[in-house]
Amino acid sequence: MQRTQQMQYLSIKKLEERLNKQEALTSTQANISKINQRKLEHLENTVAEQKKLILELSEKNNLKNDADIHNLIHSTNSTGENKNRKDLTKSFISGSQKAFIEGVISRPERVVAADNGVAFYAYLPRKELHPAPGHTLIFRSVVTNAGFHYNQHNGMFTSPGNGVYVFTWTISVWDFLGTELVVNSYPVGATYTTGKDVLDIRTTTGVVVVMLNRNDVVYVRVNADSRVSHKGDIWSDFYYKTSFCGWKLF
Template sequence: MLKFQTTDQFKTLSFLLRNLIAKNERILLDLRVRCDGEHKKSRINRHLDDKKARSLNKSSTYAATNLHSQNGSPIASYQDSKKEEQDISRKRQISGVVAFYAYLSSTEPSPSVHHTIIFDYVKTNTGEAYNRHNGMFTAPADGVYVFSWSTYSQQHGAIYTEMVVNSAVIGSALSDSNSVNIVAAATGNVVVEISRNDVVYIRTNSVNHGAGDILSFARYRTSFTGWKLS
C-alpha cells in the first residue's frame, strides 16, 4: 500500500496515472480503428474478387452457350456459314435475278483444240450459277438467257472459240491477227432459251487449232458474261 507524505505527491501520481490511462486508451482506439479499416478493406477486396469471378464465369458461360449454339465445333460453324450462303443463294434464285461476269486473270498460253476456257476471276455472280473452277454456267431455272464472250489474240495469232450448251455448239467467234502485227479482238453474242440445269461454257474450236495465246491483261480482258432475260 502506497503512503504519501504530502498531498502534492498524491496529485502528481494521480496525474501521471490519468495520462498513462488516456495514452493507452488512444493506443487501443487507434488499434481498433486500424483493425476495422483492414477488415473493411479485406471485405471490399473479397467483394471485388467475387464480382470479378462472377463476371469471368458469366463470360465463360456465354462463350460455352455460344459454342453449344454452333453444335460445339468449328465444323458446325463452317456449316452454319455455308447454310447462310445457301440461303442467300436460294433467295436470289427465288427473286429470279441471275447474272454473272467473269474474266481470265492471266493469259492462256497456246490452248489446244476443244479446250474449255475457265474464266477464273469472278466480278459478278448473282444467283451463284457460274462456277469459276470449271468455267461452267448452270442454269438455275428455265428461261431465255443472253450470253456474251470476248477473246483477244496476240500479234500474228488466231483464236477460234465457240459457245456450247450441254454438248451443242450454239455460237462461235474468231479473233484473227494472223496476217498483221496487232492484237485482235472478237466478241460473240447469243440469245438462247435453255432449261434448268443446262450447262453453258466457252471452248476453243473442236477442229480449227488456231495459233498463239489468248491474251488477258488489265488493259483488255478475255471475258464471259450472261444473264437471265425472262
C-alpha cells in the same frame, strides 16, 4: 566597247537566271516524282495486305467461292441468332481494313438481294498460251454471280430453270484462234479472232440468245473442229479482259 560588255553581262545574267529557274523546276519535279513513287509503293503494300487478309478470311472460314461467303453471311449459330459480319472479321482486322473486307463480303449479298435474278460476269485472270482445240476456258475472276449459277472452278454456267438466256463472250488473241459457246455438248455460237500479220492483239465478241432447260450447262471452249486453224495465245490482263457473261432474259 563598254556598252557591248554590259549587254553581254546582262545576257549572261539572264541565262543564269533561266538556268537557275530550270534547275529549281527540275528539282521540284524530282521531289514530286519521289513523293508519287512513295505513294505508289504505299498503295501497293496496302493492296498486298488487303489481299492477304481476304485470303486469311477465306481460309479461316473455309470459303471456297462466292456462294460460301453468301451462306456464311446468312448462316445462324447454335442459338439461332444471325452471325454478324463485323464479329466475323473483328478477331484479326480493324479500322479501314475491316471496312474494306466487309465491303468485299457484303457485295454478293447486295447483288443477290436486288431481285433474285440470274446474271454473271467473269474473266480470265491471266493469259493462256497455245490452248488446245476443245480446251474449256475457265474464267476464274468473278465480278458478278447473282444466283451463284456460274462455277469459277470449271468455267460452266448451270441453268437454274427453263427460259431464254443471253450469253456473250469476249476473246483477245495474239495471232489467230477460234472459240465456241457450247450448250451441253452442242456449239450454238462461234467466233474467230485473228491478228495475223498485224503484230497486234485483236478482240472479238460473240453474243447468243438461247432457250435453256433446267440444269443445261453453258461454257466457252477453243473450237474443237480440227478443220479450224489455231495458232494463237489468249490474252487477259489489265488492258484486255477475256471474259464470259450471261443473264436470264425471261
